[in-house]
Amino acid sequence: MDGTSRRTFLRGGVALAVATPLIGACGQSAGQGAGGTLRAALVGSGAAETLNPFAGATTLDFVRALAVHGTLGRVDPTAEDGVRYDVLSAIESAPDNSGYTLRVRPDRRFTDGSKLTARDVLYSLNFITANAQTAYSRYATDLDLAKARIIDDLTLVLPAKRRVSDVRLMLCQPYVLIFKDGTREFTPATPSCGPFRVDTFEAGRGTVLRRNDSYPGTVHLDAIELRSIAAEDARANALRGGQVDYAHDLAPAQARTVQGDGRFDVQQSAPPDVTGLGVLLNMSRPPFHDPRVRLACKLAINRQAILDTALLGRGVLGNDLFAPGYPDSATTVPQREHDPERARLLLREAGATGVTVTLTTAPETPGLVPMCTQIAAQLSEVGLKVTLDERPPGGLYADYAAYGRFQMAATYSTPIPPLHYYETVGAAGNTFALGWSRPDVDQRVAAARELSGPARKQASEAVHRTLWEDNNVLLPVFKPVLNGHVRGLRGVRGGRLPSFAEASLR
Known part of the structure; x- marks a missing residue:
C-alpha cells in the first residue's frame, strides 16, 4: 500500500449532499413496480473523489466501481469453488496447480458495443498490478x-x-476489476461492462448511474444515485428524512432508531462479511518492541465491555486475529481472557508502568473511535498511560507513510480470507504491519497456501496460534455492517460492499 491505499473512509460532502439536489437529479425514488431510481448514501472522500477506482478506497469508490465495472467473480464460502463468477464462467486449475485457465463468458460486452475478451481480462490484471496500491x-x-x-x-x-491452492479466492476479490484493453483514464465515457454505466459524476456530491442495457443479467433499476455523505448520523438522518432509500454502515445506536421506525428495515451482515475494529501496536517503537508489553495490552482489554458499549451488543467478540468465518479461519485457538492483574505484573516487569503512549484514531467506520476510547481507558487502568489523538474523518489514512510511524494506530479490517489477508497487509515489509517482521511466519503462511484439505486447515491453525501469541494486534470486536433501507427495497446483496445489480424498489 502507498499513501492512497487506505485513503479516507469518512470525509467531506455532508451538508451539500443532503441539503441540495444531486447533479443530474433523478427526482424521487420509484414507489411501485420495477424500474425507478434508488438513492443510496455512502461514505465518500469529498472533493478528492475520482472515477479511478484505485485512486481512493472509500465505500463509495468501491461500490461505484463494482456497479460499473465487471469482476472475475466474488468470494462466497457457500459456493462449490468458494466463489461465484461474473465475467468468467470458470477458473480451472492444473492438477498440480502449476497454472490456471480462465474461461470468459461469451455474452459480455462493453458499453461501446465491443465484446469482452480474454485480452481485456489480461490487460486488466496487468493494469491493476501496475496501477493499484x-x-x-x-x-x-x-x-x-x-x-x-x-x-x-x-x-x-x-x-x-508458486503452486498455491487458493488462486480462485485471490482472483475473485472485489478490487480485481475488468477494463477494456487500452483503458488509461476513467470518465463517464470510459467503456465499462458492469450492470450500470456512469451518467454524471461530481466529486464530493455523488454519481448518477444508469442501467447498462448491454448487460446480460436482469437489472430492475433504471438508475442509482450514489450520494457522498461522510458523517454516519447524516446518512441516518437522510434515510429517515426521505432523502435517500438506503443508508450504508450505520452506527448501532442509529440502526436501533431506524429499525424502530416502521418505514424501514436494517440489514445486518454476518461473518465473514464483518469489519474488525482494532489497534496496532508499533513494534518498531518502544514500549511495544517488548513482547511483555504487547501481551499486557491484550490481557488488559475487556472485550465484552467493548462489544456491549461501543457496538451495543451488535457484533462478534474478537480474539486478536483477523478474518473470521472462512475455512482457513482459526477455530481452535482459545479465547483470550481478560486478566488485568497479570497485565499490571507484565508492565512492571517490562518497566513500562507509567509510560505515556499515543493512540491515533479517527471515525473511519462506526464504532472505531468509541472502541479506541475504551481501549485507552482500559490500558490506563493497568498502568499504561494512553493519550488519544483523534483525527478528523479521513485523517487516519490521509498519509499512509505517517500511519506506519504511529505508536498505536486504530485499524479496521476487511473480510478477506485470513492467509491471504496476512500476506496482503501483515507480511514483513508492509507498512501496515507496524514493525511486525517474522520471516518464519511469512514462510509458514506461504507453505499453508500451497496445501489443501485437512493439511491446510492444520497448518492454518498452527500459524494462527503463533500470531495469537506473538502479534502486535489488539482486535477486541468484529462489527457487522448495519445498512438501513426503505421497506420496499429488495435484492441488495452484500453488506460491506453492497451490490445493487439485483435490487428493486416496490
Whole structure:
C-alpha cells in the first residue's frame, strides 16, 4: 500500500449532499413496480473523489466501481469453488496447480458495443498490478502474468510462480476489476461492462448511474444515485428524512432508531462479511518492541465491555486475529481472557508502568473511535498511560507513510480470507504491519497456501496460534455492517460492499 491505499473512509460532502439536489437529479425514488431510481448514501472522500477506482478506497469508490465495472467473480464460502463468477464462467486449475485457465463468458460486452475478451481480462490484471496500491496488486504475486497466454477470445492461461491452492479466492476479490484493453483514464465515457454505466459524476456530491442495457443479467433499476455523505448520523438522518432509500454502515445506536421506525428495515451482515475494529501496536517503537508489553495490552482489554458499549451488543467478540468465518479461519485457538492483574505484573516487569503512549484514531467506520476510547481507558487502568489523538474523518489514512510511524494506530479490517489477508497487509515489509517482521511466519503462511484439505486447515491453525501469541494486534470486536433501507427495497446483496445489480424498489 502507498499513501492512497487506505485513503479516507469518512470525509467531506455532508451538508451539500443532503441539503441540495444531486447533479443530474433523478427526482424521487420509484414507489411501485420495477424500474425507478434508488438513492443510496455512502461514505465518500469529498472533493478528492475520482472515477479511478484505485485512486481512493472509500465505500463509495468501491461500490461505484463494482456497479460499473465487471469482476472475475466474488468470494462466497457457500459456493462449490468458494466463489461465484461474473465475467468468467470458470477458473480451472492444473492438477498440480502449476497454472490456471480462465474461461470468459461469451455474452459480455462493453458499453461501446465491443465484446469482452480474454485480452481485456489480461490487460486488466496487468493494469491493476501496475496501477493499484501494493495491497490490491498482491493478488498477482503467485501468477506469472508476463508468461500468460491468450488461447482464443474466451480462454486465458495464467502460469503460476508458486503452486498455491487458493488462486480462485485471490482472483475473485472485489478490487480485481475488468477494463477494456487500452483503458488509461476513467470518465463517464470510459467503456465499462458492469450492470450500470456512469451518467454524471461530481466529486464530493455523488454519481448518477444508469442501467447498462448491454448487460446480460436482469437489472430492475433504471438508475442509482450514489450520494457522498461522510458523517454516519447524516446518512441516518437522510434515510429517515426521505432523502435517500438506503443508508450504508450505520452506527448501532442509529440502526436501533431506524429499525424502530416502521418505514424501514436494517440489514445486518454476518461473518465473514464483518469489519474488525482494532489497534496496532508499533513494534518498531518502544514500549511495544517488548513482547511483555504487547501481551499486557491484550490481557488488559475487556472485550465484552467493548462489544456491549461501543457496538451495543451488535457484533462478534474478537480474539486478536483477523478474518473470521472462512475455512482457513482459526477455530481452535482459545479465547483470550481478560486478566488485568497479570497485565499490571507484565508492565512492571517490562518497566513500562507509567509510560505515556499515543493512540491515533479517527471515525473511519462506526464504532472505531468509541472502541479506541475504551481501549485507552482500559490500558490506563493497568498502568499504561494512553493519550488519544483523534483525527478528523479521513485523517487516519490521509498519509499512509505517517500511519506506519504511529505508536498505536486504530485499524479496521476487511473480510478477506485470513492467509491471504496476512500476506496482503501483515507480511514483513508492509507498512501496515507496524514493525511486525517474522520471516518464519511469512514462510509458514506461504507453505499453508500451497496445501489443501485437512493439511491446510492444520497448518492454518498452527500459524494462527503463533500470531495469537506473538502479534502486535489488539482486535477486541468484529462489527457487522448495519445498512438501513426503505421497506420496499429488495435484492441488495452484500453488506460491506453492497451490490445493487439485483435490487428493486416496490
